[in-house]
Amino acid sequence: MVLCEACEGHCLGVATYNVLIDGYCKVGDMKAALDVLQLMKKNGVNPNVQIFNVVIHGFCCDSKVHQAMAFLTQMVGAGLSPNTVTFNPLISGHCSMGEIKIAIQLLGLMEDYGVLPDRQTYAIFIDAHCEVD
Structure with a gap:
């Protein structure tokens, strides 16, 4: 989740979150994918x-x-x-x-x-x- 920590405080769009979540899913790290999803929601970005x-x-x-x-x-x-x-x-x-x-x-x-x-x-x-x- 180093990348997500680096992104904290920055306004990320749904497309950026999608890339992050997809990357974690592709390597089988569903926990990290769900963590990014939670961060996304916390930052007020609704999943599509x-x-x-x-x-x-x-x-x-x-x-x-x-x-x-x-x-x-x-x-x-x-x-x-x-x-x-x-x-x-x-x-x-x-x-x-x-x-x-x-x-x-x-x-x-x-x-x-x-x-x-x-x-x-x-x-x-x-x-x-x-x-x-």
Whole structure:
């Protein structure tokens, strides 16, 4: 968190926070990513869809799908609309854990939000089906 300490007292925009959070997520340091998210909120910068997507993807890559689901709930609670970038890692994560029924429920939730599955969404389900068979 040295970079964040150096940034304290400076007015950072949402894009800068996104880069920091994404970097921590990519190296698997979810604690640092969440610390930056808290700092962001403390500094009065509201997370946007992209930041929620980065955190959700980070948790899914770290096999913490249930924590990622909690961020989906927070995202919606903040009045933000999820998109395919939000749902695909969640669906993939649940499929990887063998929770196909939950992944299918997420497909239904996508529909509820007016989000259409894309090629990647279908590929996730095809891959999961091939692994089961």
